[in-house]
Amino acid sequence: MSSPNLIKSILKSRNVNVTKSNFDEDYAFPRHHLPKVLKDDNKTPLVLVACGSYSPITYLHLRMFEMAQDHFKEKEEFELMAGYYSPVSDGYGKEGLAEAKHRVKICQLAVESTSDWLMVDSWESRQEQYQRTAVVLDHFDHELNDIGGGIKTSKGERKKIKIMLLAGGDLIASFGHPGVWSPEDLHHIVGHYGCVIIERTGTDVYGFLLSHDVLYEHRMNISVIKQLIHNDISSTKVRLFVKRNMSIKYLLPNPVIDYIYEHGLYKAKPDTTYST
DSSP: OOOHHHHHHHHHHTOOOOBOOOSSSOOOOOOTTSOSBOSOTTSEEEEEEEEEOOTTOOHHHHHHHHHHHHHHHTOSSEEEEEEEEEEOOGGGOOTTOOOHHHHHHHHHHHHHHHOSSEEEOOTGGGBSSOOOHHHHHHHHHIIIIIITOOEEOTTSOEEOOEEEEEEEHHHHHGGGSTTTSOHHHHIIIIIIIOEEEEEOTTOOHHHHHHHOHHHHHTGGGEEEEEOSSOOOOOHHHHHHHHHTTOOOBTTBOHHHHHHHHHTTTTOOOOOOOOOO
């Protein structure tokens, strides 16, 4: 198998990143919640990255990070330092996808009003073309370790930050869909970085890991977290509620709800048909 660095260079060479200019501010990688010094030098510093549409972000998306935080509190190997949302670009072309600048803003409003350790990175959102998850994780590795130099230990040394993908069981199930994910990307995502999976209602993640060759090969680099309180809030249903003029209160943080209504997101499009 190719080395991670070789795969990383190949992945980057396949993507010509053209940045969009319709954001209100210039791009800067967010670091404001990153600790300056590792608390326990014996642990591996860890950052979680969640990629997705976030159209809109819901309390389930926020809960995923909290469940992961509880999980890693029980582990002696890692020190979880921060988490990032990386909203997909408009180039993804998914139905119901609000404009990238709006999705980034509502994610920012959500974390600013609810969290002291989560951040939103808009690099992926600013790209004209859809960026594969493997490339997005390489971007975080570059920002945190190549540019940021990792994190200081109590002795003043630098330690590389481990990056893992945080995902729901539905996204992991898509790993098995023919033509959606290349084996090269899966080896890079799960083998080189690692994956934390939140098991959703009705998904058999362990059974899927057993049946999938690439995931089974890297099973030691995968953590599966069960939901103790089932939460099935979906962005799709939230968009439908807005379209039908139904309440979305208590499904999303209030600042997100206010922004959606203020900017008219997810409203039903006017019927342009007419009779002659």
